[in-house]
Amino acid sequence: MTALLAIDGLTVGYGPVLALESVRVTVEEGGAVSLLGPNGAGKTTLLRAVSGLLRFHGGRVNAGAISFDGVRIDRLDAADRVRRGIAQVLEGRHVFPELSVDENLKAGQYTNRRSSHPQSQAIRDEVMALFPVLGQRLTQPAGLLSGGEQQMVAIGRALMSSPRLLLLDEPSLGLAPLVVRSIGTALSAINQRGVTILLVEQSTALATSLTSRSYLMETGTIRAEGPTAALLADGAVRAAYLGVQA
8 A cells, every 4th residue: 555645744833833743644545544632632733734724724834744645735725635635524514504415515516626527426426325314404404404414414525525535523523422333334434435534533432443543642743653453452542642541
């Protein structure tokens, strides 16, 4: 396997405050990797740096490089990164509440490099197969859906851009365990279809079931890396970085 995403020596600041310092992360093509660590560790900032949303939050890359499929992307705007095959599902879902489910999904195709291709309908069909409940909610305003259904809309909207790399920021946040398992099953199917995943997640169960490799972050740096199950089985790691008793 080859690296689809390579982050090398990334340092990010919000004004004079450093949020990331000399971070190195590699995600192999077709793989699933999680970023673990306490709140404030810099996980969301790292996703924003990859997707191009960093500048909208007042941040900037001070040093280092981000490469996607062998090409540096850290100087590209967010729309260009979407066209190259990167999509992000934001923390808190952020659906368009007044638009219907169908309109939310169509919004995900706005910058799709294959939006006029017949395959676009096939992508939509795949989203409906992954989340059958959305087929029953297509005409409903997304803001009236449950939290779990809104998360399905957010993931489905990202998939409509036909991504090669899917960035997910806390997809289990605020959801019931049964819904989290359903989301996890769908994400596993997405990964098995060849979509590479980089996941930020507090749920150790979801991280373990979905990802094979993880990076542990603290105060903007990588403290440890390795197989997800092995890291989460380390009592010292769990106590120090995840707030779990050893």
